[in-house]
Amino acid sequence: MLTPPELLVGTPGRYAREVFHQRHPTLIDRVAAAHPYTTAQRAALGALLDESLTGEIRPLPGDAPDLADWAAWDRGQVGRPWADAPFLWAESYFYRRILDAVDYFRPGPWHGVDPFRPMKDAELADPSLDSDFGWVASLGRERDEADLATVVRAAVFGNRADISFRLQEPAGDAPTDELLVDDTAWLRAALSEPGPVCLIADNGGREVMADLVLANWLLDTGLATRVTLHVKPAPYYVSDATASDVDAACARLGRPLDARVAVRTHSFWCAPLAFGDLPADLRADLAGHRLVVAKGDLNYRRLVGDRDWDPTTPVRAAATDLGVPVVALRTCKSEVVVGLDAATVARLDAAEPRWRVSGRHGMAQAR
Ligand SMILES: O=P(O)(O)OC[C@H]1O[C@](O)(CO)[C@@H](O)[C@@H]1O
Numbered sequence: 001m002l003t004p005p006e007l008l009v010g011t012p013g014r015y016a017r018e019v020f021h022q023r024h025p026t027l028i029d030r031v032a033a034a035h036p037y038t039t040a041q042r043a044a045l046g047a048l049l050d051e052s053l054t055g056e057i058r059p060l061p062g063d064a065p066d067l068a069d070w071a072a073w074d075r076g077q078v079g080r081p082w083a084d085a086p087f088l089w090a091e092s093y094f095y096r097r098i099l100d101a102v103d104y105f106r107p108g109p110w111h112g113v114d115p116f117r118p119m120k121d122a123e124l125a126d127p128s129l130d131s132d133f134g135w136v137a138s139l140g141r142e143r144d145e146a147d148l149a150t151v152v153r154a155a156v157f158g159n160r161a162d163i164s165f166r167l168q169e170p171a172g173d174a175p176t177d178e179l180l181v182d183d184t185a186w187l188r189a190a191l192s193e194p195g196p197v198c199l200i201a202d203n204g205g206r207e208v209m210a211d212l213v214l215a216n217w218l219l220d221t222g223l224a225t226r227v228t229l230h231v232k233p234a235p236y237y238v239s240d241a242t243a244s245d246v247d248a249a250c251a252r253l254g255r256p257l258d259a260r261v262a263v264r265t266h267s268f269w270c271a272p273l274a275f276g277d278l279p280a281d282l283r284a285d286l287a288g289h290r291l292v293v294a295k296g297d298l299n300y301r302r303l304v305g306d307r308d309w310d311p312t313t314p315v316r317a318a319a320t321d322l323g324v325p326v327v328a329l330r331t332c333k334s335e336v337v338v339g340l341d342a343a344t345v346a347r348l349d350a351a352e353p354r355w356r357v358s359g360r361h362g363m364a365q366a367r
Pocket residue numbers: 019023091159162164165202203237295296297298299301333334
């Protein structure tokens with residue numbers, strides 16, 4: 001089978017171009033308004049936006065602490081037009097450059113100040129979270145299949161909540177109940193012998209709250225012996241969870257982090273690369289688990305490759321073999337999807353032109 005080409009930022013009519021040209025201007029406005037930034041910081045944010053819309057990719061400053069990482073991850077992109085860059089590469093670099101524009105890594109008053117913090121805090125302050133998570137109190141400690149289906153679905157549709165996504169897609173469209181692929185039974189079978197579970201988190205707030213409910217339920221029922229929760233080392237894609245976002249989510253749920261949950265991070269989680277480029281130490285870490293749960297749309301793109309896949313491509317032909325069973329829990333928020341049958345694709349294409357990107361549809365897809 002021929003591997004399809006990578007998705008590129010500048011291709012007319014494709015989603016990647018929409019993200020850069022429609023979502024990013026709104027995002028930059030929101031970031032500029034989020035904190036009392038200096039004139040220089042606001043100018044840097046504006047310059048980054050202009051550069052990404054029409055210019056060539058400029059390097060990080062010479063004093064960036066992660067210069068060596070980015071030299072290794074460069075893949076010949078710096079210096080080329082943004083429009084020609086792979087979508088996956090360019091989005092990660094765009095978020096890294098936002099951190100540069102707001103002096104996130106520079107010694108001084110803005111060092112370590114999360115540019116997305118006010119947006120994240122607003123999400124956690126939403127009173128609807130109380131009723132939305134009310135059902136958690138009724139979860140039992142038995143290995144009940146209906147409870148498993150509930151916690152898996154909550155983790156899937158929690159992924160719809162990410163803030164960068166809501167900057168563009170209309171909020172009104174309710175998610176469907178349908179999972180386009182539902183490998184919940186496969187997930188259960190993968191844990192027929194209990195073992196350690198690795199959960200690669202995506203967004204904080206509502207999504208990581210749902211992930212913690214899933215993790216707690218797996219631990220409470222004894223299906224998981226321990227859980228490793230991988231989060232981002234720095235602010236990324238607006239609402240991606242960092243370690244402090246996990247603390248905030250635990251507080252919001254009113255349940256402290258279980259002693260059997262270890263929160264970990266790795267620089268690779270903010271790298272512009274797919275899972276095929278996982279470094280050896282991280283690959284070994286993941287392989288030490290009985291099951292890996294990869295949350296969210298971006299991790300899905302990284303798992304199968306951010307390419308122009310025919311959606312009927314078998315998942316095993318696309319997804320990276322991590323040497324351990326993997327299940328991806330995501331809502332569809334980008335053009336990348338594999339493992340569907342032709343009838344489903346035809347039905348969705350006819351009914352909903354934006355089904356791949358609208359976030360209405362979810363998948364629990366195993367490799
Ligand atoms: O938070 P998630 O589920 O990884 O989604 C991030 C998504 O946002 C987008 O980057 C668009 O901003 C999608 O293309 C991307 O996959």
